[in-house]
Ligand SMILES: CO[C@@H]1O[C@H](CNc2nc3cc4c(=O)[nH]c(N)nc4cc3[nH]2)[C@H]2OC(C)(C)O[C@@H]12
């Protein structure tokens with residue numbers, strides 16, 4: 001059984017503690033590095049641990065297609081397979097089928113799609129998605145849902161949300177792994193009444209945590225924030241609240257302000273591989289020629305492995321030369337930035353100084369990118 005306790009509040013912001021059934025403690029608010037194919041790209045599990053990561057995200061869709069969930073189970077499950085012994089949350093495939101598969105057809109029974117890897121045909125039912133996550137052995141499994149694109153008509157959003165609720169019921173009735181918690185995913189696009197109806201239906205079914213889905217799917221920032229403003233306070237107080245696929249550093253700050261506990265996003269790792277580096281005064285693009293002779297670290301005062309040893313000039317050289325070390329050093333810095341941001345946020349909420357911390361955060365960023 002997943003334990004969760006709110007240990008401090010500051011406005012709507014919450015400081016919490018989540019303990020998985022396997023006994024791993026996750027301090028919240030928390031950012032989950034994305035490890036789609038059983039790896040957080042370019043980093044070893046030891047490096048992830050030294051960065052302070054406590055929980056990472058894996059993907060049902062990808063691991064089902066390759067190397068196969070039964071194979072991972074035969075090899076001891078996902079924790080053993082990737083030698084990550086802290087917590088793992090697996091997304092159900094609901095989003096990936098819609099964002100990655102070559103073709104897809106949604107039916108009441110499930111989703112028919114063609115693999116983005118080799119075009120092979122597949123049919124995933126809610127029960128299949130839960131069986132895959134049971135075989136992977138993640139600590140938290142997500143319901144199989146339909147991620148609604150943006151924008152959609154209200155009729156489409158309602159029909160899709162009702163199907164997501166029926167699928168959630170089937171997921172709840174499915175066999176799950178020992179020590180595995182299941183989170184429901186709230187849908188309803190940008191329609192507050194549909195979002196609330198979905199949440200009520202999911203609470204009727206009963207889940208260990210509640211996620212907000214179908215955001216960070218191309219909608220304007222203010223739309224995402226207004227959906228959260230309305231919905232977050234309705235999410236059960238005593239259960240973890242997870243905002244899927246979010247986001248930028250500012251998104252994390254605003255998400256915490258509105259009462260969210262858990263986040264995941266490809267941004268710190270994907271941007272690292274594209275040379276976009278996060279600093280407290282904004283992003284910098286390392287391939288920019290102004291860094292050619294810059295002996296400074298990415299950010300002065302950053303205590304990450306990369307900033308303690310290497311100059312911007314060296315990182316630019318590696319990136320332009322497409323050296324593998326470029327991706328590793330950039331990823332180490334970006335994930336350190338995200339995980340340290342969340343640690344600072346946890347401290348601020350716990351101290352009751354989140355609003356003044358937030359003001360400083362934006363002041364530092366309005367100083368323009370370094
Ligand atoms: C900023 O990063 C881009 O935006 C996507 C993240 N945004 C996102 N919204 C999500 C919604 C859902 C959902 O409703 N249900 C389920 N089960 N999972 C979900 C996962 C989601 N992730 C990343 O996905 C791509 C790779 C397209 O670019 C990234």
Ligand SMILES: [Zn+2]
Nearest residue numbers: 302304307333
């Ligand atoms: Zn750094």
